[in-house]
Amino acid sequence: MKAIAVLLLLLCNTVVNAQECDCRKKFDSVQVYLKKNYVGFIDKVTPVTQQAYTAMLTKIRLQAATIKGATHCLLLVNRYLRFFKDQHLALHIGYTPLKEKIALTPQQLDLLQKQPVSGVAGIYQADSLYKVALVKNLRGLRTYAAVIMESASPDWKPGDVLFELAATGPDKFDMISYVTQEVNFDTLTIGKQRDGLSALGWQKPATASLQKAGNTPAEIPAFADMPAPLFFRQVNDSTGYLRISSFDAAFYPLADSVLNANDEYLRRNPNLVIDVRNSGLGADKLIERLRPLLYTQPVRITGADFYATPDNIAAWRHVLDEQTGKLPEEYVEQIRAAIEQGSGLQGRLVSMGPDENMILPSPLPAPAKVAILINGKCSNTAEQFLLEAAQSQKVKLMGTPTAGALDYSNVARVKFSAPDFSIDYPVTRSRRVAAGQGIDNKGIQPAVKVNFHSAGWLEEVVKQF
Numbered sequence: 001m002k003a004i005a006v007l008l009l010l011l012c013n014t015v016v017n018a019q020e021c022d023c024r025k026k027f028d029s030v031q032v033y034l035k036k037n038y039v040g041f042i043d044k045v046t047p048v049t050q051q052a053y054t055a056m057l058t059k060i061r062l063q064a065a066t067i068k069g070a071t072h073c074l075l076l077v078n079r080y081l082r083f084f085k086d087q088h089l090a091l092h093i094g095y096t097p098l099k100e101k102i103a104l105t106p107q108q109l110d111l112l113q114k115q116p117v118s119g120v121a122g123i124y125q126a127d128s129l130y131k132v133a134l135v136k137n138l139r140g141l142r143t144y145a146a147v148i149m150e151s152a153s154p155d156w157k158p159g160d161v162l163f164e165l166a167a168t169g170p171d172k173f174d175m176i177s178y179v180t181q182e183v184n185f186d187t188l189t190i191g192k193q194r195d196g197l198s199a200l201g202w203q204k205p206a207t208a209s210l211q212k213a214g215n216t217p218a219e220i221p222a223f224a225d226m227p228a229p230l231f232f233r234q235v236n237d238s239t240g241y242l243r244i245s246s247f248d249a250a251f252y253p254l255a256d257s258v259l260n261a262n263d264e265y266l267r268r269n270p271n272l273v274i275d276v277r278n279s280g281l282g283a284d285k286l287i288e289r290l291r292p293l294l295y296t297q298p299v300r301i302t303g304a305d306f307y308a309t310p311d312n313i314a315a316w317r318h319v320l321d322e323q324t325g326k327l328p329e330e331y332v333e334q335i336r337a338a339i340e341q342g343s344g345l346q347g348r349l350v351s352m353g354p355d356e357n358m359i360l361p362s363p364l365p366a367p368a369k370v371a372i373l374i375n376g377k378c379s380n381t382a383e384q385f386l387l388e389a390a391q392s393q394k395v396k397l398m399g400t401p402t403a404g405a406l407d408y409s410n411v412a413r414v415k416f417s418a419p420d421f422s423i424d425y426p427v428t429r430s431r432r433v434a435a436g437q438g439i440d441n442k443g444i445q446p447a448v449k450v451n452f453h454s455a456g457w458l459e460e461v462v463k464q465f
Contacts, residue, residue, distance in 0.1 A: 043433060088408055094419075129151070130148060229244075239271040248282045272293065272367035287388065292360060294395055306428050307347070309347060375400045380406060408428070
């Protein structure tokens, strides 16, 4: 069976709770569900990590017993999810929060104006949109509240709380932002070495003229007129440049057209640069299309195992029913047969198909050398492509380490109510993990480092051929 592309299984396994937010029960229902169904749990809660996991669980359950507000309760859920360091484990909030107002006195505002530049509290501005008073205001998990003083947005008025900061350690904070009128969580460091608020565009007036700390300049494009999202260019007489910004199935017709239109150049150039920076989720079809350009020897494709539970099997049955008639029948039935091996099981890994040695006809004489450009935003399908490509004797990976988000995949979604939220969690695990070859949170490493923020980086890449 071919490697299975990352899918989003949109089956909504609804867990119903009481209408009032009982945070302790809400949190317990989340952690019990994930313990039963999340494939990463079996690797991430081990004898080595059990003590840290138990301490974290105990702390959050104690905090949850004191929390009544839905948003702060979900902040605890988000902290729990962060323990697993899995980019496919994600919280989605499905309700619109009520606005909170705080009235600040002239005396409070005067004191905030006098706060030291290095302190957390004070007056902040975000370009010409907002001016807020970040004031210490303890409520629930909250340490600081950002109260609007001036707003250019009709959606926000003076006195509204725009965001909150909840301390998690020295200089460490969780941020709860309401800017989009939705609930969004982030983590920040605010201290002498780093100012996370400045990195998000919030400046105290005294520092507004300074460069925003922590901001990373944008990568310099390979060409001034970069068409999007896929194109081919000739760099010089011997080197071509192929840009692939996405492996999404929707872009495949464009990619196929670009490859067909430039087939003569691709097969004539001894050197080829393939730029897959910033590409993530997608399907295997484009990977298959590119394989002949890179192939030199049999490629080992590591398979995945499915975490068999009643909920996970129900999710796969649902998505396969939806895909009937859309995907090749043989493909759907192969997957269906694989998951049905787990019927009646709880917490068993079931093979989705064996590891394979992918063998193609003789290698193409050109391109003879291929540089594949990568960065920290390459993930998922792009990383699957890179794991295969790196086995070619033609290929050299150049750039910066990838995101490292491929070991646990094929995401299912479970819905909770009162308040409304859902959690995405992976149900398959690559057999790389058991072999000690996992890449999550480490990424795929480049053979040659490239600074994409430096002018002339493409010329430096070409010199490597």
